[in-house]
Amino acid sequence: MEKLNFHDERGSTLIEFSLTILIFLIIFAAIVQFGYILLANNIVETAAFEGARAGSITPDPLNSVDVASSAVDDYIVKVLPGWTSGRMSKDISITGITPEDTIKVNVSYDVPIMFGNALFPSSGGSFTVIGESTMTLTEKP
Secondary structure (H helix, E strand, O other), X not given: OOOOOOOOOOOHHHHHHHHXXXXXXXXXXXXXXXXXXXXXXXXXXXXXXXXXXXHHHXXXXXXXXHHHHHHHHHXXXXXXXXXXXXXXXXXXXXXOOOOOOEEEEEEEEEEEOOOHHHHOHHHXXXXXXXXXXXXXXXXXX
């Protein structure tokens, strides 16, 4: 009868490596996801600012909303092509057409979450970032 040797550690390194690499991959995915959310937030904030700026300095105040909407679209397409899909929405409002009235631009984008339905079932697989900017219409000479 052969005696069993329980001190044989062949294969233990592979098991330890597979458990460790799983933890590192999860941490790496979380870092990448967080970075993508920060990037989207920065782009959405800047797009709202660009839209409000363009709408506030346009020579024709009646056209401010259209100019602001075009500026938002132009900025987002220029920075990241393909962001004009159904994930992005914008809301532009203006209080009047005289100087000292304001234009307000809200831009939102649904950032897809990696493994969203598995890790965060209540989120619907996305995280919404919102950018807002309000500016005063300027007097044109």
